[in-house]
Amino acid sequence: MEASFFRHLAAELAALLPGRRVGKVFAPADGALTLEVPAPGDRRHLLFRPAKQAGLLFLSAVKPMNPATPPARVMWLRKRLSGRRLLEARVDWPGLRLAFALSPGEGRHLLFNLRQDLSLVEDLPEGFGREPEWPGLDAVLNDSEVWREHPQISPPLRRFLGGLGAGAASAYEAVRAGQAPAFFLNETDPPLAWDPGGERREFATALEAATAHGERLLFPHLERLNDSEERDRLKTARKRLTRNLAKLDQEEGRLRGMLGNKAAAEALRANLWRLKDAEGLAEAELEGPDQGVLRLSLDPRLSPSENMARLFKLASKAERGLEHLERRRTQLLAELEDLGRATAPGPAPAAAHQAQAQPAPLPRRCRDIAAQAFRSSDGFWLLRGKNKAANHALVTKAASPFDLWFHVQGGPGSHVLLKRDFPNQEVPRRSLEEAAILAALKSWRSEDARADVICALARDVRPVKGAPPGQVQVDTIHETLRVDLDRDLERRLGEAVPEP
Structure with a gap:
């Protein structure tokens, strides 16, 4: 979610939710949560799904379907949250975080972190809610890494300002001041607090835009996950990839151990003149070129020069193995990322009125x-x-x-x-x-x-x-x-x- 949009969304939720009691907590899918937060005349549910790039937080009148057996984490949250009242809200909008103080019970604050998770904490992190520093417009337009120190300068904001020319300064000041006369949503991107142009829908409140965006992403995602065969296939594929990555980690440790033979070989080469007549040598304590004194274990059946050649050969084999291992790891991580896109809400679907060349299967x-x-x-x-x-x-x-x-x-x-x-x-x-x-x-x-x-x-x-x-x-x-x-x-x- 874009930070400036979240600034407005969090402010609206902070004004709406305090005083409400949390009812039950549900998990319609792995990583997604539904919280009952009823009020007189308002039976909407608070839906939350954290993700590094595509976090969702919105109110919906429709409660998603839930598995017959709640997962352990949901039962843990129900025990600690159900019946407690949401109190004063605090917002750390550059970090996409919203916290509510809670009525007495375990954990003093309920913390929504759109990049990570929902958590119960005793104390909020240091600096939570501190207003960010704003860089100059030149840095925003010219430094593609400006977001590292100023997370509120998101890539969508940079693209928007970069396309305004002379109007960029006044638009930047409006964003800094938290001004947004309306909120906008197109068919593919998250909602924004400025007009991106082109075909888009306009909303009077950030809550309305967040709900329209969240419903069109989350509900189709949940429908797909309801297909048990697809869910089982994705689960099996994830287990396989995770298992293979763990094996690569073990292999990397072994190869890096072999790579250590290079230092031993170099120490032998630097001291061959001292060992040229030695036979049946099983151990040696030698001064390495760069490593200081090394204690070496040698094959007594080989001469010092043969031991040196063997150690260089093992180190060279380890270097080749590490290169292959990195290529394999990159491939597995790419497959895991593709799998993540398949199990997370993807881009917003095309407009419903457009006929699909390859229609989605019947649930x-x-x-x-x-x-x-x-x-x-x-x-x-x-x-x-x-x-x-x-x-x-x-x-x-x-x-x-x-x-x-x-x-x-x-x-x-x-x-x-x-x-x-x-x-x-x-x-x-x-x-x-x-x-x-x-x-x-x-x-x-x-x-x-x-x-x-x-x-x-x-x-x-x-x-x-x-x-x-x-x-x-x-x-x-x-x-x-x-x-x-x-x-x-x-x-x-x-x-x-x-x-x-």
């Missing part, structure tokens, strides 16, 4: 349901139940809370689910109408030319207790669509489904 939990799968013209998965049991499973098993549910109005029919990647993802009108038509084509209105179809968020649709499968209660209707029944639509959208 695994949806594949065992007796439902027809279609792909909308804009790339969204559309699932239609084939029977009552499938209709029930679409609501109870396949749906994420932010998916859209469709059913013909006023009579029996199949349920249709439009899968979204993350909450509040924009769905083009064309896809909404296609989902509605699919629902109407398998309903009591299937022979009519036009039908009314209701649309609701999946979280507002729940099975009726004691009723037959497929009967639901809709708490809130999102909208009602009146659509013309296109009887060729099933064929066209069915052809867009990739082969399994």
